[in-house]
Amino acid sequence: xxxxxxxxxxxxxxxxxxxxxxxxxxxxxxxxxxxxxxxxxxxxxxxxxxxxxxxxxxxxxxxxxxxxxxxxxxxxxxxxxxxxxxxxxxxxxxxxxxxxxxxxxxxxxxxxxxxxxxxxxxxxxxxxxxxxxxxxxxxxxxxxxxxxxxxxxxxxxxxxxxxxxxxxxxxxxxxxxxxxxxxxxxxxxxxxxxxxxxxxxxxxxxxxxxxxxxxxxxxxxxxxxxxxxxxxxxxxxxxxxxxxxxxxxxxxxxxxxxxxxxxxxxxxxxxxxxxxxxxxxxxxxxxxxxxxxxxxxxxxxxxxxxxxxxxxxxxxxxxxxxxxxxxxxxxxxxxxxxxxxxxxxx
Amino acid sequence: xxxxxxxxxxxxxxxxxxxxxxxxxxxxxxxxxxxxxxxxxxxxxxxxxxxxxxxxxxxxxxxxxxxxxxxxxxxxxxxxxxxxxxxxxxxxxxxxxxxxxxxxxxxxxxxxxxxxxxxxxxxxxxxxxxxxxxxxxxxxxxxxxxxxxxxxxxxxxxxxxxxxxxxxxxxxxxxxxxxxxxxxxxxxxxxxxxxxxxxxxxxxxxxxxxxxxxxxxxxxxxxxxxxxxxxxxxxxxxxxxxxxxxxxxxxxxxxxxxxxxxxxxxxxxxxxxxxxxxxxxxxxxxxxxxxxxxxxxxxxxxxxxxxxxxxxxxxxxxxxxxxxxxxxxxxxxxxxxxxxxxxxxxxxxxxxxxxxxxxxxxxxxxxxxxxxxxxxxxxxxxxxxxxxxx
Numbered sequence: 001x002x003x004x005x006x007x008x009x010x011x012x013x014x015x016x017x018x019x020x021x022x023x024x025x026x027x028x029x030x031x032x033x034x035x036x037x038x039x040x041x042x043x044x045x046x047x048x049x050x051x052x053x054x055x056x057x058x059x060x061x062x063x064x065x066x067x068x069x070x071x072x073x074x075x076x077x078x079x080x081x082x083x084x085x086x087x088x089x090x091x092x093x094x095x096x097x098x099x100x101x102x103x104x105x106x107x108x109x110x111x112x113x114x115x116x117x118x119x120x121x122x123x124x125x126x127x128x129x130x131x132x133x134x135x136x137x138x139x140x141x142x143x144x145x146x147x148x149x150x151x152x153x154x155x156x157x158x159x160x161x162x163x164x165x166x167x168x169x170x171x172x173x174x175x176x177x178x179x180x181x182x183x184x185x186x187x188x189x190x191x192x193x194x195x196x197x198x199x200x201x202x203x204x205x206x207x208x209x210x211x212x213x214x215x216x217x218x219x220x221x222x223x224x225x226x227x228x229x230x231x232x233x234x235x236x237x238x239x240x241x242x243x244x245x246x247x248x249x250x251x252x253x254x255x256x257x258x259x260x261x262x263x264x265x266x267x268x269x270x271x272x273x274x275x276x277x278x279x280x281x282x283x284x285x286x287x288x289x290x291x292x293x294x295x296x297x298x299x300x301x302x303x304x305x306x307x308x309x310x311x312x313x314x315x316x317x318x319x320x321x322x323x324x325x326x327x328x329x330x331x332x333x334x335x336x337x338x339x340x341x342x343x344x345x346x
Numbered sequence: 347x348x349x350x351x352x353x354x355x356x357x358x359x360x361x362x363x364x365x366x367x368x369x370x371x372x373x374x375x376x377x378x379x380x381x382x383x384x385x386x387x388x389x390x391x392x393x394x395x396x397x398x399x400x401x402x403x404x405x406x407x408x409x410x411x412x413x414x415x416x417x418x419x420x421x422x423x424x425x426x427x428x429x430x431x432x433x434x435x436x437x438x439x440x441x442x443x444x445x446x447x448x449x450x451x452x453x454x455x456x457x458x459x460x461x462x463x464x465x466x467x468x469x470x471x472x473x474x475x476x477x478x479x480x481x482x483x484x485x486x487x488x489x490x491x492x493x494x495x496x497x498x499x500x501x502x503x504x505x506x507x508x509x510x511x512x513x514x515x516x517x518x519x520x521x522x523x524x525x526x527x528x529x530x531x532x533x534x535x536x537x538x539x540x541x542x543x544x545x546x547x548x549x550x551x552x553x554x555x556x557x558x559x560x561x562x563x564x565x566x567x568x569x570x571x572x573x574x575x576x577x578x579x580x581x582x583x584x585x586x587x588x589x590x591x592x593x594x595x596x597x598x599x600x601x602x603x604x605x606x607x608x609x610x611x612x613x614x615x616x617x618x619x620x621x622x623x624x625x626x627x628x629x630x631x632x633x634x635x636x637x638x639x640x641x642x643x644x645x646x647x648x649x650x651x652x653x654x655x656x657x658x659x660x661x662x663x664x665x666x667x668x669x670x671x672x673x674x675x676x677x678x679x680x681x682x683x684x685x686x687x688x689x690x691x692x693x694x695x696x697x698x699x700x701x702x703x704x705x706x707x708x709x710x711x712x713x714x715x716x717x718x719x720x721x722x723x724x725x726x727x728x729x730x731x732x733x734x735x736x
Contacts, residue, residue, distance in 0.1 A: 041442040046435060143523065152525035153480065156458065168466065170438070243430065245458045247525055250430070286435060289425065303398060306387040306425040 016189055037174050045170035047286060052181040053238045054278040058262045059188045059271060060231025065260070066268035067192065068224040069204030070119050071128040076255035077135035078115075078229045080142055081108040082236025083246040087155035088148060090240075097160040097241070101180070104237035105230040111138075112229020119221045123207075135253060142248035154247030157240050167241070177238055184231060189271045191227070200224050204269070265320055267327025276328040285313055377418045378669050378679070380405065380662060381440035382450035383426040383433035385475075390428040393475060393604070393654040394452065398423055400658025401450060403646055408666055415673040419666065422446070430455040446470050447679050448665040450658070454478040454525060457490060464489040464681060471668065471684040473661045475654070477603060479529050482709045489681040491688060492710040493661040494626035495735070497526075500602045501534035501574065503624045503714040503733045508572050509541040510730075518547035518570035518597070520561070520586065527553075527577020546570045556582045562589045565597070574600045580610055587617040598622060600716075607653045608726055611719045619721035622729065624714040627656040627699050629726055637698020639663075660699050664706075667691060702732040 005019045017023060037045055061075045082104035089100045115134040119127050142149050149155065159168035160176065167173045191197040199220045202210035211217050240246050258281060266277020288309045295305075324330055380401060385394035405419040413419065422444055424436035433456040440446060449464075451457045451474035458480070464470050465488065473491050481487050482496040495503065508515050517538060521527035531548065538545050547568035549561050565573070565586075573590075575583050578601075587599050601623035605611070608629060611618045628637055630644070630651045643651060643659065671687035672679055693703035704711050712735035717726040 043435065043439040043442040046438040050431060050435070152523070152528045154525070159462075168462070243434070243459050244462060245455065247455060249455065249525060285427075285432070303386050303395060306391075306427075309425070310387055310427075 014193060016186075016193070033178055037171050042170055045174055047283065049170050049173050049177050049242055051279055051282045052177045053235050053242060054259070054262065054282050055275050056181055056184050056238065057232055057235035058259050058266070058278040059184060059274040060228040060235065061259045062263045062266075062268065062271070062274040063188060063191070063200070063231065064224050064228035066263055066270065066273065067197065067204060068200040068221065069123075069207075070116075070221065070224060071124060071260075072131045072225075072228070073128050073253065073256045073260065074115055074131035074135045074138075075228075075232050075259045076251040076253065077138040078108050078112055078232035079236030079239060079255070080138060080246070080248075080251035081111045081229075082233030083240035083250065084142065084149050084155065084236075085233065086237035086240040087150075087157045087246045090157050090160075091155060097162050097176070101234050101237040105233040108233025108236065109226045109230040112225040112232070113222050115229075116222050116225025119225065120218060131256075132253065135256065139248050139251075142251075149246075149248070152248060154245060154250070157244045157246065159244065160241045173242060177242075180234065180238065184234065185271060185275070188231075188274075192271075196220070196223065201269070261317060263327075265317055265327060267329030270327070270329045272332060273327050273329035276332060280328060281317075284316060285309065288312055376416060377420050378414070378448070378666075379444045379446045380419060380421045380448045380450065380665055381437070381444065381446040381470075382421070382423040383436040383452045383456060384423045384450065385428035385452045386423075386425040388427040388429065390452065390475070392652070394426075394428070396652040396654035397450065397475065397658035397661075399647070399651065400655040400660075401662045403643065404659045404662035404666070406646075407642065414666060414670045417669070417673065419662075420444075421662075426452045426456070428452055430459060434459055441467075441470070447669065447684070448472070450474055450661060451476070454481065457481055457487070461487050461490055468681045469679075471665065471681050471688065473664070475657070477710075478525075479533065484708050487709060489685055490709060491664070491685070491706065493657055493664060494603065494710065495624075495712045495714055496530075496710050497576065497602060498530040498533045498537075499710060499712045499735055500624045500626075500714060501530045501576070502537050502712075502735055504572075504574055504600055504602075504716070505534065505538050505541050505543060506733055506735075507716045507730050509543055512571055514542055514544070515571040516544045516546040516569065518549065518565060518568060518573040519545060520549045520551065520573055520575050522553050522577030523550050524553050524577055530576060551582060556585055558582050558585045558589060562586070562593065565590065566593055566595060569595070570597050572598050572600060574602075575605060576602050579604055580613060583621075584614045584617050587614070587621070591617065600624075603653070606717065606726070608650065608724075609652060611726060612721075612724055614719075616721065618719050621719045622716055625653065625717050625726070626711065626714045627653060627660065628701060629653070629717070630656070631725060632728070634728060635698065635701060639697025639699050642697075656699055660696060663696065663699075664688065664691070667694065700732070702734060 007013045017026060057075060057079055064070050064072050085104040085107045086100045089095050089103055115131060118130040122130055143152050159166045162176055165172055167176055199215045202213060202215055203220055207217060262277035262281045263274055265280055267273025292305045292309060382401060384398045385391055386398060401421055405421045408414060408419050422440050424440055426433035426436050433452050437460055447470060449470050449472045451460060451472055454476040457474055457476055464472055471489050473493050477492050477494060477496050479496045479498040481490050482492060508517060519531055521531055535545055547565060547570055590597060599621050606623040606625050611621050614621065628640060668684045668688040669679060671690060672683045677683045688706055691706045693705060695703055700713055701715060702713060704713060713732060715728055715732045716730040718729045720727045
């Protein structure tokens, strides 16, 4: 336990951030987020935006898989629904960005609820297969519902316009994606302080017991699918605005595996885990590239090192899983715990 | 001690990341930079490795001969893994650290994503691995070009050859259910009709499918004289040919650029013998006519170089030529000037890489020749003259 943080009220005990130290660090983080675009170049800003979009989607998947225990390999396809919704709304109605993102989230939520129906009967690997099947159906729709999705050529999206600014660079886009991500993260963190979030956790730990305790499985499992898909839809919408093109090939099955990897590596059932996992799986390949770039080797060696990089990335994931099965968030917690008692214990 | 080590480590990391964040500017006024999102790993690496070597070799040739108009070329590649988000990251990284003049993109998705940015930047002219018909639109993609014919033009070259060989022939289009596969089909239907050919069958196969027995039943009924595959690298083409042979079906099988590398066709084994297709470039080993540039390539690399190599090499040649023309006129190296210069290329000799002088009036080079696999030689041999579309 952290020293010097005695709690005198239940409200204080339940607070999301419960100490001055945490608030101080949050302030530092907020200042860093504000300062970052002014010191980073276009490349780092691009990666920052991409990481944040991935964080939103990984957080959604963590609600479903990490907190509710329902394995899904349909996250990329759900993102696809959101992306197509934004592209369609933008091309046909020219509606405002935030409205489009909300509609994207809403439509994806409905899609998620439908896809979630089998979760009442099947669990684990069987549910994963059911979500893969749903992704296949969605991909078929993306590729063949030409009048809405533009067929295999897909849809292009104009840069989003917010408060009169056309967000056509990573620098400007950053200012949209940060608040969206922060709101989504706060939403997720708060969700698990409510009855709904606790019901999800109860279902994950033992669904039969949860039902005995009075949690209607039908409602809560579908709600979990719906909320998770809402996150995927918003992330997909951001993705569409960011890359400005949506095709059926934009959201392959491998992308769903990518998000599942992110939450497993980051830590299932933890919002922090979603953040750390998404940062890890998005950034490590780039960091490995930078390391290879710093090595005093010729361009030809880059060619040889490319597959080696992929192997190192795989090994890092396996290594983390062996060393810390609870994910990066557990390592983070351990470091925090060390400083809780510092300097009295080292 | 532990804390001290951690502090040192942290300090090192911060310095390293700041260096990275600030980017290391490598500006040099007298150099032309060619950037590239090259798929050196992943599913398309067979092409990426060739493209990479091709660009690299041409840059070396030019720099060894003193550069152009006092400028040296510098090639800055990044592995893209053939993923759009990674390709875009590579683009951002290269362009934020270098003043890039030309860029090689690895896919249609990447080109479509980056082109709005190119329009805004007006400093980079781009080509790439994609021959998508959509990119062959100078209005929509003013700073993009294709180092060969687009996929619809490839089909047109094949159909023109068929119309010449067997007027009124029945053709079948077999394509994958992808953007790549569907690309030329609709337009080519009309081209076939104009040439007096009959499209007897159109088969769309799911990506990656190998079981073709139901499709073969349809093909047996349609009895096409020629079957054109598109949207595949290899599978399921050998399965189709094998089953057609077993059924004693008399149809000639053809492919487009990405199927037509020598090693890909020879991988088909016995069934690949006689396989035909369109190729905008001469093969590495083609000695049917003088080709000084191919001879130079053979000198530099005695082992076989695939067709993506030639494509990368030619792309670099066209970058250089357009830069040369801009600099010769004393103009600035902007995308607009470079594209205008590229479009002044008329009856240009590629040193034999393409068998006829080329003219680039739009975004593509609508030239090709039909080659056929000769299994006994292990090579692709030309069976037509160079076909130039108007």
